[in-house]
Amino acid sequence: MKVIWNNQLVERDTVVIDMEDRGYQFADGLYEVIRAYNGTFFTLDEHIDRLFKGAEKIDLILPFTKPELKNLLHELIKVNQLSTGNVYLQVTRGIASPRNHGYPDLAVTAPVVTATTTNVPRDKEKMEKGITAITLPDTRWLHCDIKSISLLGNIMAKHEAHKLGKDESILHREGNVTECSSSNLSIIKDGVLYSHPDGNLILPGITKLVLLKVARKAGIPVREEVFTLEQLKEADEVFASSTTMEAMPVIEIDGVPIGNGQCGPVVKRLQELYTSAVEAQCGKIN
Ligand SMILES: Cc1ncc(COP(=O)(O)O)c(C=O)c1O
Secondary structure (H helix, E strand, O other): OEEEEOOEEEEHHHOOOOOOEHHHHHOOEEEEEEEEEOOEEOOHHHHHHHHHHHHHHOOOOOOOOHHHHHHHHHHHHHHOOOOOEEEEEEEEOOEOOOOOOOOOOOOOOOOEEEEEEEEOOOOHHHHHHOEEEEEEEOOOOOOOOOOEOOOHHHHHHHHHHHHOOOOEEEEEEOOEEEEEOOOEEEEEEOOEEEEOOOOOOOOOOHHHHHHHHHHHHOOOOEEEOOOEHHHHHOOOEEEEEEOOOEEEEEEEEOOEEOOOOOOOHHHHHHHHHHHHHHHHHHOOOO
16 A cells, blocks of 8 residues: 655555654644545645644644645555545644754744545435434533644543443533534524634534535524533434534433434434535445
């Protein structure tokens, strides 16, 4: 299997990551998970734009232009014959020795880029049946809009869900729902879709962006507003969204079923609309 290492494609086992890479020492880096269907990227531009915006926010000068990165990613999925699956792309600020909190001099430290591919089919069974979740205080930092590789807060929250045999943790700040440990969260109440507005408290998910766009176009009212834990639990339907999960019904929260405990009609419609959006870019999927 080939991977991207800096500006080239190399065999996976030839990659060497330095122990003084700032990604390793400080989690000083960014990542993206980009999905391909039928060997074609979906929303590649949106992912690349988010990466560049994140880099700007942390004064990380990326070692490529957007077209250069896109070319490399296209080459990667072609050479690995990725049909339906994910590309994991990571950029760190690079190697700096001795370890020092301050950003290193750009003239001596080049960012380190890696990317891998994984074949992952759509989990249609889960999309039909839905997932279970717990609620937890959002103990993460206040830069959740940056897709940082520093994910301890997220993985601790995910682990709490797994310890209870549940799939996902829904996070809240003083009773206001933000997002989940690895996905955005939206609710449906009386036919209206509510989702936390973008800002520093959530990741501006690309899947959410697509879903809100297709929802509006289909005449489903959308309100990008904060909603509370009480509203969450009284919702008619709840769904999580991410590149890998697409629109995923949440059918049980803290042990209590949402609605009748099954994927509801609006989420089902959103799944169909999302599939159409994918098919418009990538061709027929199943
Ligand atoms: C914390 C968090 N929020 C939201 C998302 C969804 O983002 P996207 O739809 O761009 O995959 C993710 C995806 O990994 C995430 O980790």
